[in-house]
Amino acid sequence: MARADFRLAYPMRVRWAEVDRQGIVFNGHYLMYFDCGITEYWRAIGTPYPEGLAEHGSDLYVVKATVEYQGSAEYDDMIDVCVRVASIGRSSVRFAIEIHRGDARLVSGEVVYVNADPATRKSAPVPAFLREAIARFEGHAPVG
Amino acid sequence: MARADFRLAYPMRVRWAEVDRQGIVFNGHYLMYFDCGITEYWRAIGTPYPEGLAEHGSDLYVVKATVEYQGSAEYDDMIDVCVRVASIGRSSVRFAIEIHRGDARLVSGEVVYVNADPATRKSAPVPAFLREAIARFEGHAPVG
Amino acid sequence: MARADFRLAYPMRVRWAEVDRQGIVFNGHYLMYFDCGITEYWRAIGTPYPEGLAEHGSDLYVVKATVEYQGSAEYDDMIDVCVRVASIGRSSVRFAIEIHRGDARLVSGEVVYVNADPATRKSAPVPAFLREAIARFEGHAPVG
Amino acid sequence: MARADFRLAYPMRVRWAEVDRQGIVFNGHYLMYFDCGITEYWRAIGTPYPEGLAEHGSDLYVVKATVEYQGSAEYDDMIDVCVRVASIGRSSVRFAIEIHRGDARLVSGEVVYVNADPATRKSAPVPAFLREAIARFEGHAPVG
Numbered sequence: 001m002a003r004a005d006f007r008l009a010y011p012m013r014v015r016w017a018e019v020d021r022q023g024i025v026f027n028g029h030y031l032m033y034f035d036c037g038i039t040e041y042w043r044a045i046g047t048p049y050p051e052g053l054a055e056h057g058s059d060l061y062v063v064k065a066t067v068e069y070q071g072s073a074e075y076d077d078m079i080d081v082c083v084r085v086a087s088i089g090r091s092s093v094r095f096a097i098e099i100h101r102g103d104a105r106l107v108s109g110e111v112v113y114v115n116a117d118p119a120t121r122k123s124a125p126v127p128a129f130l131r132e133a134i135a136r137f138e139g140h141a142p143v144g
Numbered sequence: 145m146a147r148a149d150f151r152l153a154y155p156m157r158v159r160w161a162e163v164d165r166q167g168i169v170f171n172g173h174y175l176m177y178f179d180c181g182i183t184e185y186w187r188a189i190g191t192p193y194p195e196g197l198a199e200h201g202s203d204l205y206v207v208k209a210t211v212e213y214q215g216s217a218e219y220d221d222m223i224d225v226c227v228r229v230a231s232i233g234r235s236s237v238r239f240a241i242e243i244h245r246g247d248a249r250l251v252s253g254e255v256v257y258v259n260a261d262p263a264t265r266k267s268a269p270v271p272a273f274l275r276e277a278i279a280r281f282e283g284h285a286p287v288g
Numbered sequence: 289m290a291r292a293d294f295r296l297a298y299p300m301r302v303r304w305a306e307v308d309r310q311g312i313v314f315n316g317h318y319l320m321y322f323d324c325g326i327t328e329y330w331r332a333i334g335t336p337y338p339e340g341l342a343e344h345g346s347d348l349y350v351v352k353a354t355v356e357y358q359g360s361a362e363y364d365d366m367i368d369v370c371v372r373v374a375s376i377g378r379s380s381v382r383f384a385i386e387i388h389r390g391d392a393r394l395v396s397g398e399v400v401y402v403n404a405d406p407a408t409r410k411s412a413p414v415p416a417f418l419r420e421a422i423a424r425f426e427g428h429a430p431v432g
Numbered sequence: 433m434a435r436a437d438f439r440l441a442y443p444m445r446v447r448w449a450e451v452d453r454q455g456i457v458f459n460g461h462y463l464m465y466f467d468c469g470i471t472e473y474w475r476a477i478g479t480p481y482p483e484g485l486a487e488h489g490s491d492l493y494v495v496k497a498t499v500e501y502q503g504s505a506e507y508d509d510m511i512d513v514c515v516r517v518a519s520i521g522r523s524s525v526r527f528a529i530e531i532h533r534g535d536a537r538l539v540s541g542e543v544v545y546v547n548a549d550p551a552t553r554k555s556a557p558v559p560a561f562l563r564e565a566i567a568r569f570e571g572h573a574p575v576g
Contacts, residue, residue: 016327017320017458021507026449027206028179031172032305039304039364062171066210075453076327160471161314161464165363170305176449183448219309315494316467319460350459354498
């Protein structure tokens with residue numbers, strides 16, 4: 001996808017501590033970038049994590065994450081973490097994420113969350129308010 | 145899989161700095177645990193990273209990583225990072241990794257590396273010495 | 289000191305992965321924040337690290353760091369990393385750093401670098417161009 | 433000090449993700465190593481953190497940390513984090529820490545904790561059980 005296909009692009013600067021001996025960001029750190037982008041997504045749709053969900057009796061747990069590496073971010077690079085909800089299932093929300101540096105896509109991936117009751121940590125249907133907030137932000141209702 | 149299906153299980157202790165506000169290891173850190181386990185795998189088969197590969201004109205780059213979360217490691221837990229090579233393609237090596245705490249599997253995943261020329265970073269066939277070292281360690285030749 | 293006493297204040301947002309089980313930033317991560325602030329300092333004075341120094345045959349190594357904790361940053365906080373050069377010795381540069389959240393100072397500390405020849409890593413006098421760039425930025429010449 | 437002057441030396445292996453573009457451990461990560469060593473210290477004296485303290489109505493907060501860098505740990509190095517309590521004040525416990533690689537000391541530092549009531553986070557006298565456990569382990573009573 002192109003960066004323009006994402007409603008949210010969160011700019012981040014690569015830190016010295018995130019770059020390894022090969023001069024590139026350590027592969028695991030991209031999941032931290034994904035997480036930062038998703039934080040901004042919750043804020044953007046009006047339900048900042050975790051309070052915006054907790055007040056509706058909801059919390060989210062990661063069940064799967066995938067990262068594909070097409071390029072490498074380097075020290076001091078400005079990168080964009082592009083985030084959208086690709087699909088919503090009965091109790092799950094699947095994010096599609098891409099990291100771009102200028103016109104080049106460096107990394108793409110997915111993070112799947114399951115909606116859960118914070119007390120029991122048991123999965124629960126994605127609440128209507130969340131489906132609606134996402135649909136409003138994306139301009140359409142992502143389906144599972 | 146069971147822990148016994150892995151030739152290599154690397155014990156690690158969860159650090160305070162790795163645990164988040166939910167009291168569980170941050171989801172991205174598991175890729176760091178995977179990386180530590182893979183380091184031990186290279187050592188175990190006799191080609192410690194990166195020198196053992198470099199002396200044969202070889203280096204490895206991650207092209208894909210997947211993590212599935214079935215449970216959560218917590219502060220001070222002793223966990224086992226179980227590593228095996230699941231398949232070898234023309235120029236790629238695919239690791240299957242599981243993290244266990246005692247009898248419980250917490251996390252499973254894959255990390256796919258492409259073998260490359262260190263100078264050009266272009267993909268190159270997995271060298272014979274590496275196929276053989278892996279086959280010797282695993283007791284069979286993993287195929288793509 | 290007050291935030292206004294610093295010519296440079298770099299805003300950062302606290303990440304989920306940086307917060308521990310007590311709900312506060314892990315104590316060691318503040319040195320990473322310090323490092324990010326110092327990166328911005330080099331950029332602000334016109335010698336972005338490491339190229340701006342390397343082209344003058346110079347590199348910098350940390351020899352001492354101190355952190356004092358008066359408060360705690362929490363998840364999603366916007367903090368300001370305030371950086372100034374407090375003194376310059378024959379071969380050393382001492383940064384004074386404070387982290388503020390709004391009007392509250394959370395953390396203060398120092399990072400001392402020694403200027404070195406990149407090839408030999410032996411200490412060398414702080415070059416004149418660096419003393420001058422710092423004096424220009426600070427509005428006075430910090431003395432050792 | 434020599435490594436033999438410490439009752440506790442905790443061996444750790446440097447991870448790929450901890451090493452920067454200069455090929456050495458990022459300066460902030462040593463505080464994480466310190467923290468791991470201190471975790472082992474609490475375990476060694478019979479009060480594993482945090483439960484061993486919490487059951488006595490006690491918790492500890494870092495108020496100051498200092499790191500001095502004499503050398504650099506590199507990827508895959510085995511290092512020893514040497515920990516002792518250097519002094520105990522009314523409400524504070526001061527750790528002296530050194531990181532050795534073989535016979536070479538790479539890093540030395542201090543971490544000062546204040547004992548606090550977990551509920552109010554207000555400082556409180558270091559409890560007698562803790563003074564005694566430390567004195568028993570060290571073979572003498574460290575004084576402030």
